[in-house]
Amino acid sequence: MQYTDAIYGSYEIEGVCAEIIQSKLFQRLKTIHQGGANFLVDSRLQHTRYEHSIGVMLLIRRLGGDEKEQIAALLHDISHTAFSHVIDYVLDIRDESFHEEWYETFVSYPEISSILQANGYTSQQFIQENFPLLEQPLPRLCADRVDYTLRDLYHAELINSTEIDFFLSHLSIHENRMVVTSKESARWIKASYTILNEDYFHKKENLFANQKFAELLREGLGRKLLLESDFFQDDQHIINLLEFDMYTKIKLERIRTMTDFDPAIPSTIIVKKRELNPEIIQGGKTYFLNTIPS
Numbered sequence: 001m002q003y004t005d006a007i008y009g010s011y012e013i014e015g016v017c018a019e020i021i022q023s024k025l026f027q028r029l030k031t032i033h034q035g036g037a038n039f040l041v042d043s044r045l046q047h048t049r050y051e052h053s054i055g056v057m058l059l060i061r062r063l064g065g066d067e068k069e070q071i072a073a074l075l076h077d078i079s080h081t082a083f084s085h086v087i088d089y090v091l092d093i094r095d096e097s098f099h100e101e102w103y104e105t106f107v108s109y110p111e112i113s114s115i116l117q118a119n120g121y122t123s124q125q126f127i128q129e130n131f132p133l134l135e136q137p138l139p140r141l142c143a144d145r146v147d148y149t150l151r152d153l154y155h156a157e158l159i160n161s162t163e164i165d166f167f168l169s170h171l172s173i174h175e176n177r178m179v180v181t182s183k184e185s186a187r188w189i190k191a192s193y194t195i196l197n198e199d200y201f202h203k204k205e206n207l208f209a210n211q212k213f214a215e216l217l218r219e220g221l222g223r224k225l226l227l228e229s230d231f232f233q234d235d236q237h238i239i240n241l242l243e244f245d246m247y248t249k250i251k252l253e254r255i256r257t258m259t260d261f262d263p264a265i266p267s268t269i270i271v272k273k274r275e276l277n278p279e280i281i282q283g284g285k286t287y288f289l290n291t292i293p294s
Helices: 013-020 024-031 049-062 067-075 087-092 103-107 110-118 121-129 143-155 161-168 183-201 204-222 227-232 235-243 245-258
Strands: 002-005 009-012 170-172 176-181 279-282 285-288
Touching: 002 049, 002 183, 013 024, 013 067, 013 110, 024 049, 024 087, 024 110, 049 067, 067 121, 087 227, 103 110, 110 121, 121 204, 143 227, 161 245, 170 279, 176 183, 204 235, 204 245, 227 235, 235 245
Parallel strands: 176 279
Antiparallel strands: 002 009, 170 176, 279 285
């Protein structure tokens, strides 16, 4: 299959990766927005878990990661529910781990496990093994963190393709970890991650959308307009259920038009402050950015 990505360009995707992408479980991610309810108040933010998951796979492939790690990249968000992390706000899960609790179940579904088995893999490999290009603890770089940073900021028009291409040209792998080859690129991705946290995750309009939508979903659950199982479908399914009831339909429209938005009112959503400290490779050795004199 031919695939064109907004960040990495056009690629031919074949074999097991193409089979996973074409599965119904993965196709569901096409209608699950990456930023939760952000798109309700900002029409630019239409990117999805589908795009992000393929993007992480393409980034790993671009850097020479093997097939297994590319598969892990495709699968890493497959258990996300409708509106992504909004379910965590609805259920008051502070570490935003609802989708992680369901990951093993999704990877073990026959549709996915049969594809893996037909290609010489097992679901347990992607449940039990670690994939260091895909995931690293903060403050390090990893494919998941790099992709959502670039993708969110690009669609929010806070960075451009020229900046992205320059950064990607200085991205490399050392001892199975993602590193950068210049201080300039390290400073850029560190600053971009700060912008992501301050001007995207903490943007008052985005917090408003996610908080008010979570409150509306909580009300819908209480009134039996929707069930927790409905979240395992997609965003449009949830919206259809809310719009079926006139009262919640009106409230949904008030979110879209930001009728009740007041920037002076603090959000109840707690977003953790996060910082990057990229590793730079110089002379065959790696150093964290904050240890290198400016």
